[in-house]
Amino acid sequence: MxxxxxxxSSLLNPEVRDYLRTRLVDGPFANPNAIHCLGQQINAAIEKCRRTCAKSLGAQPAQIIFNSGSSEGISHVFFSILNCKSQKKKVIITSSIEHSAVVNAVNYYAEQGYQLETIPVDKNGVLQLDVFKQTIQKHQDNIALVSIMAANNETGVIQPYKDVAAICSAEKIPYFSDTTQFIGKEEFNFEESGIDYAVLSGHKVGALIGSGILLVKKPTQLRPFIFGGGQEKGFRGGTQNYIGIETLAIALKSFDENKxxxxxxxxxxxxxxxxxxxxxxxxxxxxxxxxxxxxxxxxxxxxxxxxxxxxxxxxxxxxxxxxxxxxxxxxxxxxxxxxxxxxxxxxxxxxxxxxxxxxxxxxxxxxxxxxxxxxxxxxxxxxx
Ligand SMILES: Cc1ncc(COP(=O)(O)O)c(C=O)c1O
Structure with a gap:
């Protein structure tokens, strides 16, 4: 076969598969937020995984928010930036080749009154940067969010995400990049990328389905999307998927070692x-x-x-x-x-x-x- x-969806990374064989049989299993020693043991393991993932992704541990995957991360970023009374800017800039998880989020906020600008790609599927620059100039002080992916899921074409990030950074515009297909397939460094928000899904990188990461440059600016019981420092509520998180750390470390x-x-x-x-x-x-x-x-x-x-x-x-x-x-x-x-x-x-x-x-x-x-x-x- x-x-x-x-x-x-990727096959499980062999190191993840081997780990799960004993992990699922031997435990421990407990609520990571419990005060007993089993809970604390799992909590400590989550923080260790956060450090491992951060190192692999070129981020600070505090910039890593564990969640269920990219669709959640995308919805979270859009909600945090756009579903906000203090948001006075009205334009969202995106590309014509985004995944439906972004397209549907963009369309939802367009229905709420945001104006959309969709940047075309050339015949090789690469974002037209000159059109992007002109669009930034056109709407300058009225851009709430730029959402342009790092690599396309169908063609695999890599987008000029670092150029987009540099332009957004110069204009102080929040830049979200859908990095779902990029991370785990190419070398990625969050800090060097200049991106403000990035996402990944565990099942695309050889970790367990239902696990994922939202990367946030300035976490204090993020508003929660799932309230829950204040987990993940209040940025993402809900009891942590700790086994999924453990597999994320193994898969990302394995990618690093094999890149x-x-x-x-x-x-x-x-x-x-x-x-x-x-x-x-x-x-x-x-x-x-x-x-x-x-x-x-x-x-x-x-x-x-x-x-x-x-x-x-x-x-x-x-x-x-x-x-x-x-x-x-x-x-x-x-x-x-x-x-x-x-x-x-x-x-x-x-x-x-x-x-x-x-x-x-x-x-x-x-x-x-x-x-x-x-x-x-x-x-x-x-x-x-
Ligand atoms: C580019 C891209 N973005 C977002 C997603 C959504 O990921 P998930 O279904 O794991 O939430 C996918 C999944 O195929 C994808 O390829």
């Missing part, structure tokens, strides 16, 4: 893409010319349905996804690809192959073989 949907593999990981992906293009000259790699996550390829054979390819690969025990939304069994080009100006014959044909830091030539070879079979078989059928 080859699992190639790490951008959807030298990124170079090889990218080389393997590039060699794979080259081979696919040599064998099938019609094939298009979306965002080909852009800087992309080391282990993400979004590939299309124009005229062959991505879903058909996905099913063929699955029959060979290889798990990929398409990036197409589907209604009435009629796959459509995703919003992200439309924003890149991708035509339907290409947009409907995509499959996303997303591996991890430990990817190897052998996995790519097997994917290549199965992809070749699928293209040869489906290419004989008139698809659309």
């Amino acid at each position: 080859i699992y190639a949907d790490f951008n959807g 030298s593999k990124l170079v090889n990981c990218k080389k393997n992906r590039e060699a794979f893409e080259k081979k696919v293009k040599e064998s099938f000259p019609n094939v298009i790699i979306l965002g080909e010319k852009a800087n992309r996550l080391a282990s993400t390829s979004l590939i299309s054979f124009p005229g062959i349905h991505g879903q058909g390819v996905q099913i063929e690969l699955e029959s060979e025990d290889i798990f990929v996804t398409t990036s197409s939304a589907c209604s009435d069994n009629e796959p459509t080009t995703s919003k992200v690809l439309k924003a890149m100006g991708v035509q339907d014959d290409i947009g409907r044909g995509v499959v996303r192959i997303s591996l991890c830091l430990g990817n190897d030539e052998k996995s790519y070879q097997e994917i290549f073989n199965a992809l070749s079979h699928a293209y040869q078989k489906l290419g004989k059928i008139e698809n659309f």
Whole structure:
């Protein structure tokens, strides 16, 4: 079996898996806020994990707020900044390729009266920085929030988040970056990034589903979204998911220790893409010319349905996804690809192959073989 949907949800990091085998059997289990020694032991472990995560992410421990994942972190940031009587600024700037967790938050606040500015991307899926700068100039003193992602989940295209951060910082505009796909796949340093708010989901980095982190440059400015019993210094109530938190620390530390593999990981992906293009000259790699996550390829054979390819690969025990939304069994080009100006014959044909830091030539070879079979078989059928 080859699992190639790490951008959807990553497999458990092997170190996390080994840890959980004994952790779940031996305990301890207790409320980390209890005064007895079991509670205190777990509380101390949470603080140790906070220090480990902070070190790995280039942040201060006080800037780490444990939560349930990115969707919560995104909602929290938007709530904290926008759902506030003292907020007098009225413009939200975002990009045309954000994940629905951001799009839905943005749309909600647009309904509450905020004005939206959506910055386009070029044909490689990269934010148009010149348009971004002009938009900042246009609304200068009226911008409540900038929300622009660090890497796209479908294409893997890395965005100029440091440039955006520098511009926002100069203009004193809060910058939230959806770093869900970036952290754990590329080197990331919160302090150096210049970002004010960033998020991650445990299940994207090899930790447990239901765990996550909100990174906040100035935590004292954050307002709580979940009140609960004052946990996480009152910034995020609710009894802490301490086992999830422990897995976050293990997974992030493991990434740190293995990040030298990124170079090889990218080389393997590039060699794979080259081979696919040599064998099938019609094939298009979306965002080909852009800087992309080391282990993400979004590939299309124009005229062959991505879903058909996905099913063929699955029959060979290889798990990929398409990036197409589907209604009435009629796959459509995703919003992200439309924003890149991708035509339907290409947009409907995509499959996303997303591996991890430990990817190897052998996995790519097997994917290549199965992809070749699928293209040869489906290419004989008139698809659309
Ligand atoms: C870019 C991006 N942002 C946000 C999310 C939401 O993450 P979660 O569903 O773990 O809350 C995802 C998940 O796919 C994502 O890829």
